Amino acid sequence: MLTRAELNRYNRQMILPELGPEGQEKLKVARVLVIGAGGLGCPVLQYLAAAGAGTIGIVDDDVVELSNLQRQILYNHNDIGQPKAKVASAKLALLNPHVNFTVYYERFTPANAIAICQEYDLIIDCSDNFSTRYLVNDTCVSLGITLIFGSILGFEGQVAVFNHQGGTNYRDLYPAPPAESMTCAAGGVIGILPGIIGLYMANEAVKLICNIGETLSGKLMTIDALNNNVSVFKITSEKQTPTIKSETKAIKEIDQATLAQWLLAHKDEVFLIDVREDYEHEENNLGGVNISLYELNNSLDAIPKNKKIVCYCQTGQRSKMAVQLLEGIYTGQVYSLTGGLV
Template identity: 55%
Template sequence: MRTLRTLRTLSTLKRYDRQIILPELGIDGQHKLLNARILVIGAGGLGCPLLLYLAAAGIGHIGIVDNDLVDETNLHRQVLYHMADIGKYKVNVAVAKLQLLNPDVQFTPYPFRLTAKNAEELIGQYDLVIDGSDNFPTRYLVNDTCVALNKTLVFGSIFQFEGQVSVFNFNAGPDYRSIYPEPPLPDEVPNCGESGVIGTLPGIIGSIMANEAIKVICDFGEVLSGQLLVFNALNNETQRFNFGEANNSSNPLKNTDQDNTKEINMQDLEQWKNDQLNYQLVDLREPYEYEEYNIGGINIPLYNLNDHLDKLSNTQRIVCCCSSGKRSKIAMHLLKDRFDGPIFSLILPEK
């Protein structure tokens, strides 16, 4: 049986004074934080800022899963680490530094990968899970385990100048597969090592993830359940997209698209041309990307899509395309309930 922790000293009260005086949080909210158990998957770019803010807020117990060692290429964005930490396990370095920030918090480092063999046991020990991982197998494993165990999942991802945040499986709400039903193929997956990422982006997205976790624990504010927040660091645009209704399915593998959505490849598109089938191609990349290279169609950046729905056909097939498939899949799910015709997602071929 878990022992409840309380605010026992004046020094503890002083530490959290500025958030306790918020009427939405108060003493009751601070007690909820002190008694919360959060598991953070990934101590990298997203994990560093969100761990700092969770520890500072007074989360009672934080578990950290990451098998990576600190590398010099991490240092421009992973702000918990210094040059002297290179070659050390991230989880061990993170715990040592976070304990200096807030000795009230209990930390458990897990210097190994989350796998199908250990996911259920690990996640089952915590109230809330935060996924800051950087690979699709881990994201699907975390999501499906949280659904099976009925755990709320705070999710974030970053790529180049784009960040995404959502809260999955909150009060039986939609989960990660509601947006991305199946993992992409290995050759379709970009990563920061190949494509890069601006160092400030994980700080912005990680902070939003920590904020969502605090709201979930303390039960105040509007939680990003059934909504995907997308932030563009190039122009500071922030969009929120609704993507699903409450999902009570006990099997996450059963969550599939409606019949009017499907992924296609360039061979499919060429066959449509040969068969003289009508379709509308919508390139969802930024204008500079479209000007550099495109295969035709109209250019409507994902962040502006809601403002230009009148440009889309309700009588033709709509093909959403982008370079990695991420933006086109988001658009496909956003449009499927607004248009009668079929919606398709296409990954652009390399130049």
């Protein structure tokens, strides 16, 4: 039951017909684990605590540094050198004393992943490295827990909901981690972007907990804050139908044998686009130009209008997304390579 103080505190969201007292009750009993209390974790934690998520776990083994303060606005200069998870918990308790916080001032590793995650019914991945992302995903898959994913770099961010009711997971989109990964420390990030992406992640969490609205399950939202481009792509997995369907027609796909025939007989009529990241293209490729899926919208001038366009990636997932994007703005024939390089 909600107390009188809680009824007053959450009044503005409880009067929403989609949420109501029933939704607030669901929030109160929810158990949410946030992995990472950095750029993404700060807004996620602040807004979930303010919304009244009953129990929030915080996993982070890092301490506050001066370079964090440009984007991790839960912290201030006096917090430098202090553990992020402990500082966040203390400040969030002041924001909302009705929320219970559990602090895990430790690194999320294979040794503790199961023990930590099994105590929660929703996991939010706010980590900043590939090894943790894959560990979080695989743990959620093994435990059958829904995962909210977010990532940021430069001016671009991604949000998705994985493993919800048996839906797609992170490996359906990115089967394996790269040998080397670009991080915010190396590639930079605009300070406002974590707030934008983190708020979307918190919003997805509220919708999932309260069972309202349409979520990003089976979808990937990409946001380019520099050019104000927002795209939502559908994701499929091997256990689902292999062809993504748009509102009007199915995505056109060709197999390896057909592509080989086209290149042998009519090479000058085919334009290949590797929509993976540059480090993936450098490791191995089928030729053609390398335009990342997330740069495609800004690189249309580089695509000829009098050729068959064939997009490919590692597994066929991102190439299908590329076709979805191009078919909305490009009048030529656009295809995805079935199954990708694997």
